[in-house]
Amino acid sequence: MKTVHKLLLSSVFAISLPLLAMDLQQAMSALGPAKTQGLVGEQPNGYLGVVSSSAQAKEIADLINQARKAEYQKLAAKNGIQLSDVEAIAGKKAIEKTEAGQFIQLNGQWLKK
Template identity: 35%
Template sequence: MTRTSLMIAAALASGLVSLTPASAQSGAVAGAVASGAVGEQADGYLGIAGSVGADVRSEVESINIKRRAAYTDLAGKRGVTVQDVAAATGCQTLSSRVKPGQAYRIGAGGWQTKGAGPIALPPYCATAGQ
């Protein structure tokens, strides 16, 4: 990711943070997020952090397909990569939507649970907002 493409993607992704608000998720997925079994990832997608049923797994996959479609559409319109839009959205999501007690993952690292303070974001997030 280049600094310029991340800056562009961050500006564009600001509207995408609301792609899957809690109200758009089923009670099962919202419960799995609240319990830490499903979490946000720095790559802009939801991930399975614990044990979940097939219904939750299927809905997470469906949400991620919708996110990728939105990222792809925006990337094509703005001339940046899908990965840049997804990563910029991931930075914004990790900093603004993940609540204490919820799971998140940065890169290929393990799942973590958000405490009371801010999440230590990946280095590229620092350039995404500039």
């Protein structure tokens, strides 16, 4: 009987999966293609921005930005500096690392690098 319940539960879970929101791992996997497609880009504040409005782009940016902020807060606390300083440093590095053809935000404008 336990096997039947497990099978039933796994089937219900598999059916409901597409209805669930994206998780951080899925967002990380989707980030490269989203950048290549021009959906999201790097901003000077250390966070992703939505270049081409879509629900998927917003979800990717939101999930990754939440994780980035948590990491930035840890770094700020560990080093005794302001969160805004960590964000600015991270933003500069992210823009520098952005590949040619992907979007970055400079002076409030989205530009292809």
